[in-house]
Each structure stands twice: as C-alpha cells, then as structure tokens.
Amino acid sequence: MPLFNLPDLRAQLPPDHRLLGIDPGQRQIGLALSDVSLMLASPLTTLKRGKLSAFVGEITRLGQREAIGGFIMGLPLSLDGGFGPAAQAARDWATSLSDMTGLPGALWDERLSSSAVNRMLIGDMDMTRKRRAEVVDKVAAAYILQAALDTLGNLPGA
Numbered sequence: 831m832p833l834f835n836l837p838d839l840r841a842q843l844p845p846d847h848r849l850l851g852i853d854p855g856q857r858q859i860g861l862a863l864s865d866v867s868l869m870l871a872s873p874l875t876t877l878k879r880g881k882l883s884a885f886v887g888e889i890t891r892l893g894q895r896e897a898i899g900g901f902i903m904g905l906p907l908s909l910d911g912g913f914g915p916a917a918q919a920a921r922d923w924a925t926s927l928s929d930m931t932g933l934p935g936a937l938w939d940e941r942l943s944s945s946a947v948n949r950m951l952i953g954d955m956d957m958t959r960k961r962r963a964e965v966v967d968k969v970a971a972a973y974i975l976q977a978a979l980d981t982l983g984n985l986p987g988a
Contacts, residue, residue, distance in 0.1 A: 831928040833921070834936050836982055839900050840868070842934040847899025850889070850933075851975025853940065853967050854904060854920055855879065860967030862975045863896060868982055871975035873968035882923065886930045893933060900933050902978045904940030904971070938978045940970070 834842060843849070851862035851871055861874040877888060892898060903924040906916040921937060928935045 831932060831934055833924055833928060834934055836936055836978060837985055839902075839934055839936040840982055840985070843868075843899040847897050849975060849979070850874075850892070850896075850898045850901040851971040851978070852901055852903040852924075852927075853971035853974055854906075854923060855967050858967045859885065860969070860971035861892075862968060862972035863898070864975060864979055866897070868979055871972040871979055873965070873972040876965075876967045882926055882930070886927065889927065889931055889933070893931065898933065901927070901935045902938050902975050903927075903935055904974045905937040907939055936978070938974050940974050 839849075846866045848866055849864040849868060851860075851864070853860035853862075857879050859877045859879055861877065862871045863874045864871050877885065889898075889901075901924075903920060905920050908914045908917070924935050924937060927933070
C-alpha cells in the first residue's frame, strides 16, 4: 500500500477508526494513539526495535484491538530539511509496514520532536533522566501524531 499525504490518508480511514503515531528510534519505537474523532493524541507504549516482522505482528494485534485505520510515522529530516539516510530508512520502513499490515500511512516531519519532548519533561515535569528515557519515545510519538492531527483538523472539509 502506498504512503499518502494527510488529506488522502484521512479519506482512506474507515469511520470510527484511530490513527497510530510512530516515532521510529534506533533502539526503541514510540507509539501513540488518536481518539476516533482524530482530535487528540495520547502516548501509548514503547517497543524495543527489532525485526520488522515482529513489529508488524504487534501492530496487527494492536490494530484489531484498538480499531486502527492508519498510521503517521515520524520522518527524521535533517535540520536543514534535507532527506538523508535516516529519512530514507524511515520512508522505506513505513512503506514496508504499510505493505505488510495493509494500513495506509503518512510521513510527518519529526525534526526536533524528541528534543522538544525532553525539554518539556525536564522543565515542566522535572523528570529524572531514567524516567525520561522510559517515556520520551512514546511521548514523542504523541507529539508527532498531535501535530498531524492539528493539521488534519485545519484542512478544508475537516
């Protein structure tokens, strides 16, 4: 299944289905889930990075349990907006995930999302380094997903 832009992804979603936010880190993958109205993203869980086939199984089970109709994956563009090796790897991984699960997906610029989340966790919540490491990936996934949901909500016909 191809990757879509946001308006086309929204058009592909069945009624009353959620979007899954994915922050694809090198060691962990953060997941977040939208509500069915596509207005609010909530951190969900963090999975250890491993083989794509194992991740596909997790997403398939989660998709059935939570009525997931598509996903938004963070795209790690370079700071100048360039499309480097990390962005290419994320796009390839998202395409494979979409093909293997049958879920439509879209990519979302995630530049500095983990940095912003870390600043929030340090400044606003005064979390220890250990606790931040436990939650930063799933909160970053929610940050990415919320930005995409906010954009979806501002599109004509939303």
